[in-house]
Amino acid sequence: MKYVGYYNGEIGALEEMKIPMLDRAVYFGDGCYDATTFANNHIFAVKDHLDRFYNSCRLLEIPFDMPRAELISALQSCIDLNELDHGMLYWQCTRGTYYRIHNFPPKDVKPNLMIFTSPCELVPMDTAYKLISMEDTRHLHCNIKTLNLIPSVIGYQRCIEAGAQETVFHRGERVTECAHSNVLIIKDGVLCTPPRDNLILPGITLKHLLELAEKNGIPTREAPFTMDELRNADEIIISSSGGLCIRADELDGQPIGRKDPQTLKTLQDAYTDFYKNDTK
Numbered sequence: 001m002k003y004v005g006y007y008n009g010e011i012g013a014l015e016e017m018k019i020p021m022l023d024r025a026v027y028f029g030d031g032c033y034d035a036t037t038f039a040n041n042h043i044f045a046v047k048d049h050l051d052r053f054y055n056s057c058r059l060l061e062i063p064f065d066m067p068r069a070e071l072i073s074a075l076q077s078c079i080d081l082n083e084l085d086h087g088m089l090y091w092q093c094t095r096g097t098y099y100r101i102h103n104f105p106p107k108d109v110k111p112n113l114m115i116f117t118s119p120c121e122l123v124p125m126d127t128a129y130k131l132i133s134m135e136d137t138r139h140l141h142c143n144i145k146t147l148n149l150i151p152s153v154i155g156y157q158r159c160i161e162a163g164a165q166e167t168v169f170h171r172g173e174r175v176t177e178c179a180h181s182n183v184l185i186i187k188d189g190v191l192c193t194p195p196r197d198n199l200i201l202p203g204i205t206l207k208h209l210l211e212l213a214e215k216n217g218i219p220t221r222e223a224p225f226t227m228d229e230l231r232n233a234d235e236i237i238i239s240s241s242g243g244l245c246i247r248a249d250e251l252d253g254q255p256i257g258r259k260d261p262q263t264l265k266t267l268q269d270a271y272t273d274f275y276k277n278d279t280k
Contacts (some may be wrong), residue, residue, distance in 0.1 A: 032146050070201065
């Protein structure tokens with residue numbers, strides 16, 4: 001099987017797998033997910049991603065009680081059965097299969113688990129992104145990795161139409177995150193990120209960047225910054241599971257960043273080594 005799908009213990013070719021019409025993901029998006037890459041048949045940063053996944057289940061009050069070791073085994077089985085040794089690993093949990101009611105289903109309804117592998121090549125570190133900006137009109141639970149991603153889908157579509165690679169969301173002047181990435185800045189040698197509060201997803205790649213910065217003598221700061229501060233930053237970094245530490249050099253058609261290539265390269269080299277060591 002080139003790419004593998006899993007649903008509640010059943011495994012098969014991804015394009016042949018199906019889910020029930022009454023899975024609450026179908027009509028409510030009632031669930032959460034996580035995703036990471038794998039290389040050399042090893043899951044990257046599995047502990048960090050599972051920590052976030054189980055926390056999302058907890059915050060959504062989904063009684064997902066599969067032990068971590070069992071979940072890791074299911075994830076690994078999908079990696080082992082697919083034909084390529086690298087790609088994206090995605091999994092999601094929904095509140096179960098039941099008739100459409102707005103309240104939670106009865107307690108004997110069990111959560112559903114879906115897993116699949118799909119193609120993914122890491123964005124090369126020497127890539128430079130073009131960005132556009134958009135007012136952030138999402139809900140106030142962005143810290144939960146829910147399935148409710150329509151504003152992000154629309155935001156990303158707008159950037160593709162503009163010939164860009166990401167959309168930066170902002171609430172008023174405060175920068176939050178991107179359509180499917182986090183955004184960080186380097187200013188005066190300091191790596192800055194918006195607070196990991198309820199307005200952004202606590203990115204695993206963002207977490208790693210902060211840790212790698214500290215290990216390499218780069219000061220960090222976690223505090224709000226504005227669109228003007230973004231425009232005037234020395235470097236702008238877009239981080240995600242598929243693009244670990246990517247420079248941005250254009251925002252809404254205007255040049256930005258490219259003033260501290262050495263600090264950026266230190267972070268990129270550190271992340272490249274970290275990724276290789278974690279997946280070998």
